[in-house]
Amino acid sequence: MAQVDLALLAQQNAQILDELRALRRELAELKEQLDRTLDFERRNDPCRPSCLTQR
Numbered sequence: 001m002a003q004v005d006l007a008l009l010a011q012q013n014a015q016i017l018d019e020l021r022a023l024r025r026e027l028a029e030l031k032e033q034l035d036r037t038l039d040f041e042r043r044n045d046p047c048r049p050s051c052l053t054q055r
Contacts, residue, residue: 042048
């Protein structure tokens with residue numbers, strides 16, 4: 001059976017989890033930016049009736 005370095009695996013796992021957390025934060029920020037952009041575009045769309053944009 002192959003020798004398994006548990007300390008190395010634990011370190012790699014911790015690094016992967018840190019990267020995953022960073023990616024999740026970045027994704028949340030991108031979604032927030034997209035929502036703001038879509039809201040802005042909807043509000044400024046000349047094809048939409050103005051009564052729908054004033055809430």
